[in-house]
Amino acid sequence: MYCVDSRFRNGLEIFFINEVKDFDRDIIVMLHGFPDDAFSFEGQIESLKERFNIIAPFMHGVLNDSELNKNRICPRELIHDILHLLKEVNPNGEKRVYLMGHDLGCFLSTAIAQISSHQIKGIVHINGLGLQQFYSRKYNLNQWIKSYYVLLTQVNIFRFFVTKVFPDFFLNLIYKLSYIEKDHDLYQRDRRVFNSIYIYKYLFRKTFSLIGAPTMKVSVPTLFLWGNRDNFLEIPSLVEVEKFYDKAQVRVLPGGHWVHLSAQDKVNRILENWSGFCHE
Template identity: 25%
Template sequence: MTHTFVETNGVRLHVVQAGPETGPLVVLLHGFPEFWYGWKAQIDTLAEAGFWVWAPDQRGYNLSDKPRNVADYALDTLVSDVIGLIDAADRQKAVVVGHDWGAAVAWWTAVSYPERVDRLVALNVPHPVVMQRFARRDPGQLRRSWYIGFFQVPWLPEKLLSWQKGRLLARVLRSSSEPGTFSDADLEHYQTAWNQPGAVRSMINWYRAAIRDPTSRRSSIRVTVPTLLIWGVMDQFLKRDMAQASIDLCDDGRVVFLPTTHWVQHEQPERVGELIKEEGGEEKGTSSC
């Protein structure tokens, strides 16, 4: 793995790269409260299969820039970061893969710039429009999404999540995953990332921007690029019903359900790596079914 920094869309992003530069580009987008390290089990697998892997710390996380304004974390802005990364790689297209918030960014990148996305792989987050519908109308999802409302409160969420250098966040990861998913060594890496100056504030600002700065209107919300949705069926935060509703908005989509929690790429790392390889097209980027 090579660690580098890339200027894109007015910010400087820390990016971990691996694999041959001549291979098809794969961009791996982490979610909350992770950073590039969340893909550690898939980076080498994809690089060895011939892909050129870029795994950024998205804006606000770990070693990347952390703008102060909530508006700096609007979904349209986050999508522009991804397009800037593809441009920096001197590529027209990339296979875009995302988990959690990274999946929301990946979905909206495919909606907004289908000509720049070769294939889309989303993990355990639905199409953003489906998420909005369920979060507003479905009582079960409303209960599961309670923390989004809490994150709108000024300063208090930052205080709680910063408590004892991220001890509460570490508890959330462990309590919402299968036993042994996150080791003590893993959590040390996460706590180092969370304690970067301004990181917790910026991570929460993603949720604030989702409410305060809605996406600009699109002519169509359909996803026209080939799409794979990987969904851990024991997710405590998101209802399984949203998976098929998301695929219904895809011209060429399929969903694979796995017996995991929300942290699917951690609990079934080999299976997830293989699914991404298959969807992206192994070795030379040829598509496979």
């Protein structure tokens, strides 16, 4: 079991897995998606912790039983939480920082790379996209079919049924659709992982600010790792990726939406040898 640490920002605690062992090492920030928590990165933490300092934050409300402050689930606050932690572990901005996100964590990775580009040296997207890249699929019928839940989560009664009435049913359904083995620890997550469902409401509103906005390209090396049977997001094409990233690779592996779990060994081997993690 890992050390779960915390820091306060604006009166609320930010909980995170703290694997900072050697302050001379580069840093990886691992950002989980929905419905999930930071423990799902255990395989990647074990694989990389001898080379990097690693922190893996938990979205508010998914770890403890404290009452969820929904305002801290909005994009701006989530981004500032991560920047606050980065200030703690990289106070002078001298260390190389890499961002690894899964699902909604990829939105945070992209946003932070654009805001704090001076310290971010690489990004890994695991079955996830930056918000502007996702918005660019607005005319993609296949993506809308896969992402119908984004619209449903805008409705209060749907969120209530998912989080309060049938949480076990929906968790099992989501994980089953993601080809997670039935004996995997992910099925032991409880309804608290659904607390971050409110982020869909805020992100949907945020997309309206992208109408007519210029494309924001990410300049640092970026690696997309994607399960070939993802039932929630379409596999990004190289043409699409090149619109938003200057230096990016796409690796498609057997698996579903949690490919870092269903193809853990393959994902870890790719990460261990990815050129984006190599020193300049």
